[in-house]
Amino acid sequence: xxxxxxSNIPSGPLADKWTQYRSTMNLVAPNNKRRIExxxxxxxxxxxxxxxxxxxxxxxxxxxxxxxxxxxxHSIAAQGGINAAKNYQNDGDSVYRLFYDTxxxxxxxxxxxxxxxLAEVSRNIIDQAVAQGVPFAREYxxxxxxxxxxxxxxxxxxxxxxxxxxxxxxxxxxxxSRQISLGNVQMYNRHEMLDLVKVDGKAxxxxxxxLLTGEIERHAAHCVVLATGGYGNVYYLSTNAMQxxxxxxxxxxxxxxxxxxxxxxxxxxxxxxxxxSKLTLMSESLRNDGRVWVPAKQEDAKAIRExxxxxxxxxxxxxxxxxxxxxxxxxxxxxxxxxxxxxxxxCDEGLGVAPTGLAVFLDFAAAIERYGKSEAISSGxxxxxxxxxxxLGTAVVEAKYGNLFEMYEKITGENxxxxxxxxxxAIHYTMGGLWVDYNLETNVPGLFALGEANFSxxxxxxxxxxxxxxxxxxxxxxIPYTIGQFLSGEIRTPNIDPNSPEFAEAENAVKERLNxxxxxxxxxxxxxxxxxxxxxxxxxxxxxxxxxxLKSALKMVRELREEYYKDVFVPGTADEFNPELEKATxxxxxxxxxxxxxxxxxxxxxxxxxxFREEYQTEGGEAKRDDENYAYVAAWEYNSWExxxxxxxxxxxxxxxxxxxxxxx
Amino acid sequence: MKLTLKIWREGGEFGSGKFETxxxxxxxxxxxxxxxxxxxxxxxxxxxxTPVAFEHDCREGIxxxxxxxxxxxxxxxxxxxxxxxxxxxxxxxxxxITIEPFRASAFPVIKDLVVDRxxxxxxxxxxxxxxxxxxxxxxxxxxxxxxxxxxxxxxAATCIGCGACVAACPNASAMLFTSAKVSHxxxxxxxxxxxxxxxxxxxxxxxxxxxxxxxxxGLCEAECPKGISVENIARMNAEYLSGAFSS
Ligand SMILES: Cc1cc2nc3c(=O)[nH]c(=O)nc-3n(C[C@H](O)[C@H](O)[C@H](O)COP(=O)(O)OP(=O)(O)OC[C@H]3O[C@@H](n4cnc5c(N)ncnc54)[C@H](O)[C@@H]3O)c2cc1C
Ligand code: FES
Numbered sequence: 001x002x003x004x005x006x007s008n009i010p011s012g013p014l015a016d017k018w019t020q021y022r023s024t025m026n027l028v029a030p031n032n033k034r035r036i037e038x039x040x041x042x043x044x045x046x047x048x049x050x051x052x053x054x055x056x057x058x059x060x061x062x063x064x065x066x067x068x069x070x071x072x073x074h075s076i077a078a079q080g081g082i083n084a085a086k087n088y089q090n091d092g093d094s095v096y097r098l099f100y101d102t103x104x105x106x107x108x109x110x111x112x113x114x115x116x117x118l119a120e121v122s123r124n125i126i127d128q129a130v131a132q133g134v135p136f137a138r139e140y141x142x143x144x145x146x147x148x149x150x151x152x153x154x155x156x157x158x159x160x161x162x163x164x165x166x167x168x169x170x171x172x173x174x175x176x177s178r179q180i181s182l183g184n185v186q187m188y189n190r191h192e193m194l195d196l197v198k199v200d201g202k203a204x205x206x207x208x209x210x211l212l213t214g215e216i217e218r219h220a221a222h223c224v225v226l227a228t229g230g231y232g233n234v235y236y237l238s239t240n241a242m243q244x245x246x247x248x249x250x251x252x253x254x255x256x257x258x259x260x261x262x263x264x265x266x267x268x269x270x271x272x273x274x275x276x277s278k279l280t281l282m283s284e285s286l287r288n289d290g291r292v293w294v295p296a297k298q299e300d301a302k303a304i305r306e307x308x309x310x311x312x313x314x315x316x317x318x319x320x321x322x323x324x325x326x327x328x329x330x331x332x333x334x335x336x337x338x339x340x341x342x343x344x345x346x347c348d349e350g351l352g353v354a355p356t357g358l359a360v361f362l363d364f365a366a367a368i369e370r371y372g373k374s375e376a377i378s379s380g381x382x383x384x385x386x387x388x389x390x391x392l393g394t395a396v397v398e399a400k401y402g403n404l405f406e407m408y409e410k411i412t413g414e415n416x417x418x419x420x421x422x423x424x425x426a427i428h429y430t431m432g433g434l435w436v437d438y439n440l441e442t443n444v445p446g447l448f449a450l451g452e453a454n455f456s457x458x459x460x461x462x463x464x465x466x467x468x469x470x471x472x473x474x475x476x477x478x479i480p481y482t483i484g485q486f487l488s489g490e491i492r493t494p495n496i497d498p499n500s501p502e503f504a505e506a507e508n509a510v511k512e513r514l515n516x517x518x519x520x521x522x523x524x525x526x527x528x529x530x531x532x533x534x535x536x537x538x539x540x541x542x543x544x545x546x547x548x549x550l551k552s553a554l555k556m557v558r559e560l561r562e563e564y565y566k567d568v569f570v571p572g573t574a575d576e577f578n579p580e581l582e583k584a585t586x587x588x589x590x591x592x593x594x595x596x597x598x599x600x601x602x603x604x605x606x607x608x609x610x611x612f613r614e615e616y617q618t619e620g621g622e623a624k625r626d627d628e629n630y631a632y633v634a635a636w637e638y639n640s641w642e643x644x645x646x647x648x649x650x651x652x653x654x655x656x657x658x659x660x661x662x663x664x665x
Numbered sequence: 666m667k668l669t670l671k672i673w674r675e676g677g678e679f680g681s682g683k684f685e686t687x688x689x690x691x692x693x694x695x696x697x698x699x700x701x702x703x704x705x706x707x708x709x710x711x712x713x714x715t716p717v718a719f720e721h722d723c724r725e726g727i728x729x730x731x732x733x734x735x736x737x738x739x740x741x742x743x744x745x746x747x748x749x750x751x752x753x754x755x756x757x758x759x760x761x762i763t764i765e766p767f768r769a770s771a772f773p774v775i776k777d778l779v780v781d782r783x784x785x786x787x788x789x790x791x792x793x794x795x796x797x798x799x800x801x802x803x804x805x806x807x808x809x810x811x812x813x814x815x816x817x818x819x820x821a822a823t824c825i826g827c828g829a830c831v832a833a834c835p836n837a838s839a840m841l842f843t844s845a846k847v848s849h850x851x852x853x854x855x856x857x858x859x860x861x862x863x864x865x866x867x868x869x870x871x872x873x874x875x876x877x878x879x880x881x882x883g884l885c886e887a888e889c890p891k892g893i894s895v896e897n898i899a900r901m902n903a904e905y906l907s908g909a910f911s912s
Contacts (some may be wrong), residue, residue, distance in 0.1 A: 053799040056799060067722065067730070069785065072722055072730050074722070074723060086806075088806060124802070126799075126805045127802035127804055128799060130855065131795065131803070132795050132797060133795050133850050135818040137815070142809025142810050142812065143809055144806055160819060163727065166727055174794035175790065175799070176787065177793060178796060181791065183722070273695055277697055277699065280724075281725075407750065411752065413694075413752070413754055430695055457839065476799045523711075527707060528707070571710060571715050572715060575775050577676070579783060580710070
């Protein structure tokens with residue numbers, strides 16, 4: 001059966017849609033709000049901001065996280081910054097420009113109306129965060145500082161050293177804590193949502209597992225908001241932490257949109273061994289000052305790989321600053337997908353610089369010299385020595401990126417002030433996610449998705465510093481309004497009964513799934529399956545993809561899934577604190593999700609943003625889109641695994657921007 | 666390298682707790698400490714034994730989840746480093762490493778190395794916020810804040826809520842954690858309005874949770890992976906006292 005996807009975009013001119021819609025929306029009166037229960041799953045930027053704001057509005061909120069505290073959500077790890085169209089730098093920024101950059105950066109695969117709204121509310125986010133006490137970086141005059149991120153030519157990124165995500169999340173966490181103390185939000189830590197419960201087609205609750213005791217619980221509400229983050233962990237090695245909940249909603253009929261759009265971040269610390277569990281990001285902000293290069297000659301690259309030479313032995317003339325060469329207009333600040341692919345091309349040509357052959361340099365020597373000279377001038381030092389310049393310049397670079405440099409040194413044991421960093425692309429963000437309409441409501445009535453968990457704003461590629469913006473836009477400024485569109489129809493609905501047959505069925509399904517996993521009692525660890533899944537996904541559905549590879553990957557993932565249920569070993573039982581079992585349920589989901597990602601990648605016979613199909617590229621090796629046939633959102637419906645998932649389409653309509661070939665040259 | 670691990674096991678088959686010894690032969694210097702534990706757990710799972718329960722999430726030194734005491738130091742011997750950022754190159758072949766949970770009565774052990782730190786959340790809930798609702802904010806640049814002040818507030822705000830300060834303190838005091846939040850907000854004009862009341866309420870909650878008194882030993886700062894300064898404690902005491910006099 002075909003599902004009709006109605007994006008519910010309000011009518012009117014782009015710039016007025018949100019304002020007009022907001023002032024004509026249905027409202028829920030304060031006395032009714034007090035009666036209405038809302039479940040929010042997730043306490044990252046999206047979940048914490050949503051739960052606290054809904055609590056402030058007077059709804060009865062129940063908020064869940066599988067972490068031991070709301071403050072541990074992975075948003076905490078975001079480093080570089082958050083965009084907002086404040087135009088504080090007077091450099092020509094505007095809501096329209098942020099909108100346009102985001103649409104273009106997303107390779108024309110996102111919805112105009114949602115993106116415009118995002119750009120519009122971006123300004124309120126900064127105001128809100130400052131009012132909460134978020135200590136953003138400031139200039140000497142006391143006003144807020146900005147920097148640039150990839151894919152744009154203005155400075156609109158606000159930041160708090162290299163810990164912007166931490167500071168924004170702490171801000172949201174504080175607001176959430178206040179609502180908890182006021183009794184408006186009931187917080188459930190260490191509770192993992194394992195299933196969604198629908199009653200008469202509407203989302204009415206969730207089934208959770210108390211991770212401390214293993215107890216399975218039913219939680220009912222008038223609606224459910226998922227803010228459970230992205231699914232990058234399907235790849236095992238990524239900059240993400242382990243989580244998955246969206247897929248659990250997909251099993252109950254929500255659609256997964258564009259799952260093949262995964263972002264590969266160009267600047268991560270390269271893999272160093274098989275035991276590796278996690279890849280560490282080196283913030284994109286480093287590309288403001290770092291220059292990316294590889295040796296121009298293969299023999300130099302080989303010598304570096306073998307430890308016979310270092311970066312410092314390669315003279316300027318024998319270096320290839322390939323981003324500056326290939327993309328003179330944006331240079332080192334091209335968008336992530338472009339920078340990642342260029343690194344892969346360089347390494348494929350035998351120019352990689354780590355023992356694995358998979359790394360390029362990110363060099364700060366030029367920045368240190370430049371800053372050193374300007375510091376010397378401003379502090380009145382005449383004819384400074386080279387050492388003095390280096391000393392002064394190093395201090396400037398340290399003030400800007402000190403914590404990142406320190407992190408790099410701890411992990412690699414090398415000093416990046418002295419020798420260039422080695423970096424390589426890694427999975428970082430998932431643009432795909434639950435399909436939502438303009439209200440951020442999924443195709444399941446009463447089920448909303450926010451933040452990285454939805455697909456809505458970034459198209460096929462997300463610009464740096466835009467995820468924090470989107471998570472907070474969704475939570476603080478969008479859902480508090482749009483949720484009323486659904487809930488205004490529910491004011492006569494009494495509290496939802498968790499003893500209904502629908503809840504019992506879902507609880508049983510969860511118990512069965514858990515028992516199935518603990519009773520396999522095979523010989524291989526969950527981790528080993530996860531690692532194998534990740535390798536398949538990275539090799540065939542990673543930075544570049546082709547039809548043959550994808551087809552064989554599909555077969556491999558299916559076989560792996562079968563093997564999983566025959567040979568996985570989960571120690572302990574389902575009725576106790578059991579981290580291995582937690583992992584096992586997530587990896588089980590990742591296998592199904594991985595399969596859907598591959599199907600999506602196979603279906604999309606074009607290259608766009610993070611989805612690069614080798615068959616579809618220009619002569620210069622750039623992504624070749626097919627707007628004629630693929631300017632749509634592919635939303636996948638869960639179905640029996642024999643037949644495979646079913647695709648539904650939402651055609652994207654562009655009324656305000658002209659679809660162009662993305663060029664950063 | 667070859668290592669001997671003495672690890673605290675508690676709960677389930679281990680009852681009220683004891684040390685268990687394991688040998689690991691295949692540790693490389695590039696591994697992080699948690700990856701070394703992953704390898705141990707992978708071995709244990711292979712032998713159908715219960716893996717060691719330990720908490721971790723970001724593995725980037727920022728979420729504050731990875732709590733354990735390594736050779737007597739919360740987060741191990743390297744200064745200003747969380748367990749997940751500690752790498753095995755800091756150890757030598759043949760070393761014996763002792764690993765225990767954070768110990769404090771306000772952090773009850775759940776299992777092995779996992780403790781319950783929800784008392785920290787409750788301290789924040791007692792007042793660690795600015796009372797402002799979404800949508801009430803004025804323009805972000807309306808109040809200029811001196812760069813150095815913003816930077817000092819940031820230094821306090823950088824606390825990751827891991828609890829190492831409590832684990833390091835012989836009195837199991839939570840003064841460093843609490844004062845970091847009090848100072849972060851008190852230094853900014855937005856947080857100044859409620860500063861006194863905040864200090865009163867958070868300190869009262871801290872006492873209620875059963876954290877000990879501060880006797881100015883300073884181990885909290887020494888062991889803090891983010892280098893949060895004990896100056897924050899002085900700042901909190903000032904807010905607390907002026908609040909106590911005016912109330
Ligand atoms: C290392 C790193 C650096 C980044 N840097 C930047 C940056 O500089 N700028 C930028 O804009 N973006 C950045 N990003 C991206 C950005 O941080 C994320 O996209 C964003 O923070 C996601 O927020 P979220 O609220 O959607 O999800 P998350 O913060 O991931 O939160 C998910 C929440 O859901 C909960 N959860 C998940 N599943 C379940 C379940 N089944 N049951 C119960 N709870 C569940 C988790 O406990 C958690 O609370 C970065 C990402 C990474 C990984
Ligand atoms: S795991 Fe996040 S700080 Fe160590």
